[in-house]
Amino acid sequence: xxxxxxxxxxxxxxxxxxxxxxxxxxxxxxxxxxxxxxxxxxxxxxxxxxxxxxxxxxxxxxxxxxxxxxxxxxxxxxxxxxxxxxxxxxxxxxxxxxxxxxxxxxxxxxxxxxxxxxxxxxxxxxxxxxxxxxxxxxxxxxxxxxxxxxxxxxxxxxxxxxxxxxxxxxxxxxxxxxxxxxxxxxxxxxxxxxxxxxxxxxxxxxxxxxxxxxxxxxxxxxxxxxxxxxxxxxxxxxxxxxxxxxxxxxxxxxxxxxxxxxxxxxxxxxxxxxxxxxxxxxxxxxxxxxxxxxxxxxxxxxxxxxxxxxxxxxxxxxxxxxxxxxxxxxxxxxxxxxxxxxxxxxxxxxxxxxxxxxxxxxxxxxxxxxxxxxxxxxxxxxxxxxxxxxxxxxxxxxxxxxxxxxxxxxxxxxxxxxxxxxxxxxxxxxxxxxxxxxxxxxxxxxxxxxxxxxxx
Numbered sequence: 191x192x193x194x195x196x197x198x199x200x201x202x203x204x205x206x207x208x209x210x211x212x213x214x215x216x217x218x219x220x221x222x223x224x225x226x227x228x229x230x231x232x233x234x235x236x237x238x239x240x241x242x243x244x245x246x247x248x249x250x251x252x253x254x255x256x257x258x259x260x261x262x263x264x265x266x267x268x269x270x271x272x273x274x275x276x277x278x279x280x281x282x283x284x285x286x287x288x289x290x291x292x293x294x295x296x297x298x299x300x301x302x303x304x305x306x307x308x309x310x311x312x313x314x315x316x317x318x319x320x321x322x323x324x325x326x327x328x329x330x331x332x333x334x335x336x337x338x339x340x341x342x343x344x345x346x347x348x349x350x351x352x353x354x355x356x357x358x359x360x361x362x363x364x365x366x367x368x369x370x371x372x373x374x375x376x377x378x379x380x381x382x383x384x385x386x387x388x389x390x391x392x393x394x395x396x397x398x399x400x401x402x403x404x405x406x407x408x409x410x411x412x413x414x415x416x417x418x419x420x421x422x423x424x425x426x427x428x429x430x431x432x433x434x435x436x437x438x439x440x441x442x443x444x445x446x447x448x449x450x451x452x453x454x455x456x457x458x459x460x461x462x463x464x465x466x467x468x469x470x471x472x473x474x475x476x477x478x479x480x481x482x483x484x485x486x487x488x489x490x491x492x493x494x495x496x497x498x499x500x501x502x503x504x505x506x507x508x509x510x511x512x513x514x515x516x517x518x519x520x521x522x523x524x525x526x527x528x529x530x531x532x533x534x535x536x537x538x539x540x541x542x543x544x545x546x547x548x549x550x551x552x553x554x555x556x557x558x559x560x561x562x563x564x565x566x567x568x569x570x571x572x573x574x575x576x577x578x579x580x581x582x583x584x585x586x587x588x589x590x591x592x593x594x595x596x597x598x599x600x601x602x603x604x605x606x607x608x609x610x611x612x613x614x615x616x617x618x619x620x621x622x623x624x625x626x627x628x629x630x631x632x633x634x635x636x637x638x639x640x641x642x643x644x645x646x
Contacts, residue, residue, distance in 0.1 A: 207556045256460065282610040301435055302635040304383030312634055318584035319475065320634050324595045329382055331598065332628040335606035336375050337394050344397030346375040350621045358603035363619025369417035371618070374426035374625040380432045381632035387437050399433060402426055403445050412441055414453030419466050420456060424479030427453055431486035443492070450487040453480050454498045461508065462501035472505050473520045478531035485538050503539050506532055514547025515554060526558055527614065530570035537577055560590040565610045565626045576633045594627055602616075 302308075312320045340346055341353045348363030348371045365371070376398045379391050381642075386396035407414040415426040427449035434442040456468035457480070464480045465470015481502055487494045509518045510532060516524035517532030533551045541548045555571050568590060575586045599607050606626040609620045629636070 199224075205606075206212060224328035230239055240484045263375070264631060275503070287576065301432070302638050304381065304632075304635050305385060306389075309635055317509075318588050319579070320587075322591060322595075325591050325631050328595050328598050329628055329631050331606035332608070332631075333379060333382060333384070333391065333606075335604075335624060336378060336621075336628075337391065339375065340375070340394060342399065344372075344399075344401030345462050346371040346398070346620050346621060348621050350619065351439065355603060359607065359620055360604065361609045361620040361623075363622060365617040365619075365622075367417045367419055367422045367423035369402065369405050370416055370419070370425050371621055372398055372405075373422070373524060373620075374622060376402065376429045377425070377432065378625045378632070379630040380429065381629050381636045383436075383635075385398045385433060385437050393497065395433075399442075406448070408448070409452065411455035412443055412453075413448030414452050415449055420464050420468070420476050421466075423453060423456065424464070424476070424483045425450070427483035428479070431483065431490040431492065435486070446487070446490060447492050450483065450492055452493060453483050454495060456480075456502070457498055457501060458505070459501070460462075462503070462505035470519070474509055474517055474528040474531050475519070477502065477505060477606040478535060481535045481538060488498075488588060499539065501533070506535055506539075511640055512547070512550060515550035526561075527564060527567040527570065530555060530567055530574055532572050533574045534577075537574065543578075552578050552582065556586065560593065561612075562593065563610050564612045564614065565608070565630070566612065566614045569630050572630050572633050573637075577637075591631070594631055598627070 252608040273549060292609040308325060309321070311327045313323050323407075336346070339350045339353055339355055339359075345368045347353070347368055348365040350359060351357050351362045363371075376395060379385075379395050379398070383389060384391040384395055386392055386399050388397075401414075405415060405417055414423070415422045427446070430442060430449050433439070434446045442574075453464075454602070457464055458472050463474075465471060465476050466474050481499075484494050484498055484502075493617070506517065507514075509522055509528070510516070510526050511518065511519065511522040514532075516529045516535060518524050519528050524632050529551060533548065533555070536548060536551075544547070552574065555574060558571075560571070561567050571589060572586070575583045594608070599605055606625045607620050609623045610627075615626070617623050641644055
């Protein structure tokens with residue numbers, strides 16, 4: 191009868207994993223926040239409440255119409271948390287841990303100082319290499335637009351008209367991944383130093399993190415946050431890792447590690463890249479987000495196997511041209527956006543100022559300059575130029591900073607948002623354009639410059 195008892199015990203464990211109990215926790219260090227469910231649909235704390243969906247006035251556009259209720263904290267079983275935290279590279283390769291190369295600067299290893307005081311000081315110092323007072327005001331206006339378009343369950347949708355907007359803002363997106371939309375919005379808040387523990391937007395971030403995690407599915411390979419595409423997985427992993435790195439909230443560690451574990455699992459083991467589904471031959475755009483996720487995991491002190499980075503470099507070599515100065519999508523045929531992504535990933539891999547391919551690649555970006563329509567290219571290329579520094583960065587920054595401030599919507603319900611008519615980001619609509627524009631204007635303090643001695 192031992193097999194019957196074993197069957198009964200394992201059945202109970204599976205039920206417990208699917209029906210995790212509620213556990214609210216608060217303390218001096220801030221509110222812990224973790225949500226684990228085994229279904230795609232997020233939990234809606236306001237499902238039983240009636241909402242009066244009247245159109246917002248301009249004065250109301252920056253404030254949510256309803257005050258959020260207390261959100262439950264769903265904690266994973268202790269055994270699962272311990273398993274994720276203790277996981278090691280089965281291939282025998284050591285993980286890169288912060289103690290081996292990074293020191294903790296500001297918030298997280300290699301993250302910049304995102305505090306409001308540091309941001310204000312950088313803006314006040316002036317100069318062509320940092321933010322301006324106008325660009326910082328644009329960031330805050332953009333965040334208020336995101337606040338006004340957060341849905342009742344804490345998520346965001348690329349079709350931003352799904353919530354209280356009611357069609358008052360143009361250019362809704364068609365992409366269906368709420369996980370990706372929520373992660374992009376959260377990254378904009380985290381990039382400005384707002385977390386679920388501090389800052390005027392802490393409740394917005396708390397609700398967003400809860401909604402994001404509630405969409406995760408526990409699998410033997412980690413936490414599946416795809417929501418239909420590996421774009422969602424990579425973006426969610428970056429957001430969870432940054433939130434954990436910035437706060438040290440222990441309730442975020444297991445889910446952030448689980449998200450990283452799934453990224454590693456989904457990699458194409460032969461080609462080294464990532465695409466829309468796990469193990470598909472990679473493309474540069476999806477691969478870029480996964481590499482950023484792995485880098486964020488390192489900065490958060492999580493376990494990231496070096497083997498995943500080695501394979502990713504093999505993929506980049508397959509799609510590079512001109513000895514690494516330019517990059518294509520799934521072949522060496524180069525494009526501007528894919529070149530910017532490839533160069534940033536090479537910087538993360540350790541290519542230094544003296545690398546000929548990186549030097550020529552940066553020269554290409556400097557010659558092309560910022561785009562007036564392709565915010566996706568601007569987002570990646572701005573990071574490359576910021577890390578490169580020098581006169582090319584100052585010239586780039588002057589031009590793009592002024593352009594983004596000038597093109598931000600300033601009237602009606604769209605006030606604070608951006609929209610760029612480019613086919614690459616059109617499926618993400620106004621929300622995608624706004625999040626990428628905000629993050630681009632946060633580049634000064636999101637990360638320490640890679641070639642700055644303070645980063646190591």
